[in-house]
Amino acid sequence: MVRTDYVVDEMISAKTIAARIEALAREIEADFAGTEKLVVVGLLRGSFVFIADLVRELRLPVEVDFLEASSYGDSMQSSREVRILKDLRGEIGGRDVLLVEDIVDTGHTLARTTEYLLTREPARLKTIALLDKPARREVDFKADWTGFAIPDEFVVGYGIDYAQRNRNLPYIGKVRFTGDS
Numbered sequence: 001m002v003r004t005d006y007v008v009d010e011m012i013s014a015k016t017i018a019a020r021i022e023a024l025a026r027e028i029e030a031d032f033a034g035t036e037k038l039v040v041v042g043l044l045r046g047s048f049v050f051i052a053d054l055v056r057e058l059r060l061p062v063e064v065d066f067l068e069a070s071s072y073g074d075s076m077q078s079s080r081e082v083r084i085l086k087d088l089r090g091e092i093g094g095r096d097v098l099l100v101e102d103i104v105d106t107g108h109t110l111a112r113t114t115e116y117l118l119t120r121e122p123a124r125l126k127t128i129a130l131l132d133k134p135a136r137r138e139v140d141f142k143a144d145w146t147g148f149a150i151p152d153e154f155v156v157g158y159g160i161d162y163a164q165r166n167r168n169l170p171y172i173g174k175v176r177f178t179g180d181s
């Protein structure tokens with residue numbers, strides 16, 4: 001059921017996110033130094049704001065591609081079954097790839113999508129997630145970089161939605177329901 005009786009309480013400001021992305025970009029540049037071209041793959045749709053800011057911080061030759069995996073739909077629960085809905089446009093065989101995700105929650109999405117991308121035999125595959133909810137992990141998956149570890153709260157903003165709303169908030173906020181139905 002989709003509720004509309006909620007407010008969003010700011011959890012991570014736009015400024016804090018920007019500073020963290022700058023630091024992450026320096027680490028990624030160091031790790032991929034000398035790469036001919038890094039293929040930065042965004043997992044649609046939640047990562048679209050993050051990938052836009054991240055690639056603009058990266059002083060590396062990059063190519064941008066997208067992959068869509070099945071998600072929660074409009075629910076707040078993980079389906080645990082992950083399917084590829086939209087495939088990459090480009091080739092990643094023999095290339096350096098960075099998979100960009102909004103949140104690692106149970107870990108199923110990244111575990112499954114990295115497994116899928118590895119079948120294409122990239123030279124290197126690394127993962128980055130803006131947010132991490134370690135308390136919710138169900139499969140043993142660890143992203144190579146994460147922006148912020150957060151508690152088990154449902155968050156929106158900065159590309160992340162609740163029933164397709166709130167993606168345009170410039171900050172990350174926590175959904176707080178105000179009614180009792």
Ligand code: 5GP
Nearest residue numbers: 078103104105106107108109153154155161
């Ligand atoms: P996982 O497969 O790791 O359980 O789920 C990852 C996906 O669940 C994330 O990419 C994200 O789309 C969604 N997700 C996890 N936590 C939240 C949250 O707090 N808010 C929203 N909107 N989506 C979430």
Ligand code: MG
Nearest residue numbers: 043046102103
């Ligand atoms: Mg996602």
Ligand code: MG
Nearest residue numbers: 071072073161
């Ligand atoms: Mg969603």
